[in-house]
Amino acid sequence: MYRDFLSTTDWRAESACSRVDPELFFPIGDTGPALTQIEDAKAVCRVCPVSGPCLRWAMEAREIHGIWGGTSESDRRLLHHRAARAIRA
Template sequence: MALSPSHLLSLTVASAEWRRDAACRDTDPDLFFPVGTTGPAIEQIESAKAVCRACHAQAACLEYAIDTNQDSGIWGGTSEDERRQIRKRQAARARQTA
C-alpha cells in the first residue's frame, strides 16, 4: 500500500513533534540498532528499551514505527520481533472486522 502525499505530510509533522521530546535524542543512535539478538546484543537491547521506558514520546515513537513499517532497531520500547508480532495482530484484527 502506497502512502498518499497527505499521509506522508502528516507523518512528517507528527514525527517532528515527538522526536523533539524523545529521550533517545541525546543518546548514541547505535544503541538502538544492535547487531543480532543474542550475546552482547541482549544487553544492548535492554539498555535501549530502558531509555524508551523513561521517555515521554514512547507511545508516539512506537506508533510511528508501526505506521512506517520500521523493520530494524528498537522503536518505542519494542524490538523488531515485537513490532512484527504487533503488526500480525493488527492484520488479524483487520481481517476479522472486514
C-alpha cells in the same frame, strides 16, 4: 490528520534517545550481547515522554530496524501480525 502528525518530527525533539548514542538503538542481531543492548535501549524508551508517538511512527512507517517506542524489530513484527489477525477475524 494522523499521517500529518506522524510525518512531523516535533515529537523527536522531546525524545529521551536524542541524548543517547544512536548506535544503542540499532543492535546487531537479537541474541547474546545484543539482548543486553536491546534491554538497555528499551530502558531509555521506558522513561521517554514520547514513546507512544515514536511507536506509532515506527508501526506506520513499517520500520524494520532498531528499537522504536520501546519495541524491538521482532516486537513490532508480532504487533503487525496480531493486527492483521484481528482484522481477518
